Structures are given as C-alpha cells and as structure tokens.
Amino acid sequence: MKKLLIHGPARLAGTISSSGAKNAALPLLAASLLAEEEVELHNVPQVQDIRTMLRLLEHLGVENEQLGDTVLLRPTGRASPDEAPYELVKTMRASVLALGPLLARRGHARVSLPGGCAIGVRPIDLHLSGLEALGAAVELQHGYVEARARRLVGGRFRFSTPTVGGTENLLMAASLARGTTVLENCAREPEIVDLARMLSAMGAVIEGAGEETITIEGQDSLGGAHHSVIPDRIQDGTYLIAAAMTRGDVLVEGARPADLAPLLEKLDEIGALVETTDRGIRLRHEGEIRPRGIVTEPFPGFPTDLQAQYMALMTQAKGSSTVVETVFENRFQHVLELVRMGADIRIDGSYARVHGPAQLSGASVMATDLRASASLVLAGLVAEGETRVHRIYHLDRGYERMESKLQKLGARVERID
Numbered sequence: 001m002k003k004l005l006i007h008g009p010a011r012l013a014g015t016i017s018s019s020g021a022k023n024a025a026l027p028l029l030a031a032s033l034l035a036e037e038e039v040e041l042h043n044v045p046q047v048q049d050i051r052t053m054l055r056l057l058e059h060l061g062v063e064n065e066q067l068g069d070t071v072l073l074r075p076t077g078r079a080s081p082d083e084a085p086y087e088l089v090k091t092m093r094a095s096v097l098a099l100g101p102l103l104a105r106r107g108h109a110r111v112s113l114p115g116g117c118a119i120g121v122r123p124i125d126l127h128l129s130g131l132e133a134l135g136a137a138v139e140l141q142h143g144y145v146e147a148r149a150r151r152l153v154g155g156r157f158r159f160s161t162p163t164v165g166g167t168e169n170l171l172m173a174a175s176l177a178r179g180t181t182v183l184e185n186c187a188r189e190p191e192i193v194d195l196a197r198m199l200s201a202m203g204a205v206i207e208g209a210g211e212e213t214i215t216i217e218g219q220d221s222l223g224g225a226h227h228s229v230i231p232d233r234i235q236d237g238t239y240l241i242a243a244a245m246t247r248g249d250v251l252v253e254g255a256r257p258a259d260l261a262p263l264l265e266k267l268d269e270i271g272a273l274v275e276t277t278d279r280g281i282r283l284r285h286e287g288e289i290r291p292r293g294i295v296t297e298p299f300p301g302f303p304t305d306l307q308a309q310y311m312a313l314m315t316q317a318k319g320s321s322t323v324v325e326t327v328f329e330n331r332f333q334h335v336l337e338l339v340r341m342g343a344d345i346r347i348d349g350s351y352a353r354v355h356g357p358a359q360l361s362g363a364s365v366m367a368t369d370l371r372a373s374a375s376l377v378l379a380g381l382v383a384e385g386e387t388r389v390h391r392i393y394h395l396d397r398g399y400e401r402m403e404s405k406l407q408k409l410g411a412r413v414e415r416i417d
C-alpha cells in the first residue's frame with residue numbers, strides 16, 4: 001500500500017492553483033443522468049471518488065470521456081440498468097446521488113444503502129422522505145433502496161436538518177417533476193449553488209439555491225450543458241492552514257474568499273495575514289499562533305471538512321482552544337494519531353480541548369478518513385523528523401496531487417510503496 005513520507009519541519013512558500021471541487025463535481029456528474037444531450041464538464045478534479053462516479057455512470061448508461069480536467073458525458077439511449085450496486089456504493093457514499101436523477105428520469109431506481117462510515121452513521125432517511133413527498137414509492141429490501149414513480153409530482157418538503165446530499169438529490173429529482181417543488185431548510189453550501197447553476201443551464205428553473213428555501217419548476221425534459229466546476233474550498237483551506245502552521249507565505253490561485261469566509265475569519269484571529277485579491281487568497285504568518293476555538297456547522301458555519309486540519313493547526317497555538325464537532329458523531333479519529341505525534345488533546349464527547357504549542361515528532365501514523373489524513377500530513381509538515389502516513393488511499397479520494405502541490409511549496413514529501 002502507498003504511503004506518504006514527509007521530512008519535517010518545513011516552511012511553505014510559493015504559489016499553487018486551486019483544483020476543482022470533488023464535492024461539487026460528484027453531484028454535477030450525477031446530474032448528467034437527467035440530460036438528454038451531452039454535458040461537458042470542465043475543471044473536474046482527478047481524484048479517486050470522481051473515477052468511481054464515472055464508473056457508476058458508465059454502468060448506468062452514461063458514456064464518458066476524459067480529456068485532462070474536462071469530462072464529456074453522453075447518454076447512450078440504450079437500455080441500461082437503473083441500479084447502483086453495493087460494490088460501487090460501499091467505496092463511495094456519494095453514489096447515492098444517483099437515486100434522485102435515476103428515479104426522475106427513468107421512473108425507477110435501485111441503489112444500495114450506503115451504511116455507516118468512519119465518520120458517523122450518516123443515514124439517508126431525509127433523501128427518501130423527500131422523494132416520497134414528490135410521490136415516489138420507496139421500499140428498503142435486501143440492503144437496497146428501491147424507488148418508483150411513473151412521474152414525480154412537485155410538492156413541499158422540509159428537511160428536519162440541512163443535508164447537502166439530500167438537498168442535491170431533491171434538487172435533481174424536482175427538476176424533472178411535474179409542477180412546482182418547494183424545499184425548506186435546505187443546505188446552503190456553495191456546491192448546492194453550483195449544482196443549481198448547471199441544472200439551470202440544462203433548462204431547469206430554480207430559485208433560491210444558496211438560501212434556506214429553494215423553489216423548482218419541474219420540466220418535461222432537460223438538455224445538455226457546458227459547465228465549469230467551482231474551486232475546492234476544502235483543499236484550498238487545507239493549504240492555507242498549512243501555510244499558517246508552517247509560518248509560511250502561500251498564494252492559492254483561484255481560491256474563492258466567500259466560500260472560505262468562516263476559516264479566513266479564524267485565520268485572521270489567530271494572527272495570520274490574509275489577503276484576498278482577484279487572483280486568489282494569500283496567507284502569510286510569522287511568530288506565535290493565537291488559540292481560537294471553532295464549532296463545526298452547516299454552511300455558512302465552520303466546515304466539518306476542515307475541522308481535523310484546523311485541530312492540527314491548534315496544536316501549534318500558544319494556549320488552549322476548543323474544537324466542537326456538531327455535524328458528524330465520530331469525526332475525531334485523527335486525535336489519537338496526533339497525540340502519538342506529541343499533541344496534547346483531550347476529548348469529551350463532541351468536544352476536543354487542544355493545548356499547545358506542542359513540539360510534534362515524526363511518527364508512523366494511520367489515516368482513517370479523507371480529512372483525518374490531511375490533518376496528519378499537516379502535522380508531519382511541522383514535526384521534527386520523518387512522518388509516514390499510511391493508507392493514503394483515503395487522501396487520494398479527495399486531494400488532487402497533494403504531494404506535488406506541497407513539493408512546489410518547498411516541502412519534502414514523497415509517495416512510496
């Protein structure tokens with residue numbers, strides 16, 4: 001298995017470019033199931049989750065061709081399965097995003113239930129009750145969700161809690177429903193806005209994406225689109241945190257300040273100099289890091305997907321800080337590994353108390369999920385000596401060429417077998 005070998009400590013300096021957002025690209029790819037014509041998607045990141053989604057789409061009858069970071073998706077028209085099998089869903093939960101579009105377009109969908117994962121239970125009950133509100137008959141059998149509706153009918157549905165994937169599934173399904181759908185208490189993440197933009201280019205009529213209430217006028221059919229995926233705020237945020245941690249000077253070209261506002265506010269509070277320009281975001285930091293707590297929340301709150309990386313940063317702050325995780329039940333698995341590297345962190349339920357600054361020392365550490373892996377890489381950058389991050393297939397699911405970006409910034413990082 002591949003590992004990342006990091007020789008620390010490092011000071012990151014230089015310029016890197018943003019990559020396309022995995023969590024935006026995944027629903028955009030799923031939305032190609034709704035199209036009757038070709039969809040051309042630009043700025044698609046070359047990461048493992050995208051490859052998995054392309055395999056699923058191929059299986060479901062959408063031919064795809066990849067030319068660098070552009071993907072062409074063509075509906076084949078031939079009879080294809082309406083089923084997302086366990087083998088694909090188990091490696092990537094986002095396969096569940098095929099449910100809404102398959103059902104809306106073909107009247108039937110069978111998708112393996114994703115089950116729990118390392119960061120929490122992650123049910124899809126709200127995706128299902130939302131589809132039921134649009135007239136679908138949903139059954140759970142043999143570990144699969146089976147949904148049917150000759151034609152979905154617009155309706156009103158309120159998410160009891162905002163869900164990113166649930167909002168995306170419903171947005172796609174409602175775009176082909178008969179009549180008007182009103183979705184309330186929707187997730188407001190930038191990835192939702194990006195999906196609505198592409199659906200609109202395909203002919204959907206959507207109002208309010210990025211707000212709590214979204215109204216969708218369903219159409220009889222949707223065409224193709226040319227669309228460019230938004231920059232990945234989580235990857236960009238990870239490199240900005242790395243710059244602060246290593247007392248570096250890094251410009252992330254293409255990064256969008258509005259998408260990263262809650263992180264930028266914290267980086268400013270800890271004493272870093274954050275400059276937002278037309279080109280992107282530049283962060284410089286020297287001297288002490290001030291401790292500042294965070295509470296993860298749905299957008300526009302502090303993103304859970306940057307919690308682990310921010311905690312690695314707080315191990316270097318002078319004093320105590322609290323990190324509270326409210327989105328997922330089990331997203332502190334990086335803590336034990338950070339402690340093995342010398343961090344002083346105590347957990348009490350969803351609270352973690354970090355005391356710093358800790359002199360971290362390089363160690364062999366095990367990645368448990370995508371963002372936990374990133375936090376271990378960041379810790380490796382400030383640790384004395386050699387850090388080996390095992391199981392980096394987690395990292396490869398969502399970070400595009402991480403080691404080459406870090407190398408470009410002056411870090412000594414290599415991938416080894």
Ligand code: EPU
Nearest residue numbers: 023094122123124125126127163164165166305327328370
């Ligand atoms: N939830 C329910 N019922 C549902 C759906 C969600 O109770 O039907 C709960 C979840 O258990 C969780 C909360 O609602 O406690 C939020 O989950 P959400 O549905 O918003 O998450 P998701 O759509 O499964 C996406 C990202 C995650 C990111 C979360 C939160 C994609 C492909 N994944 O997941 O990304 O953490 O939103 O922002 O967009 C990652 O990239 O590392 C990652 C895990």
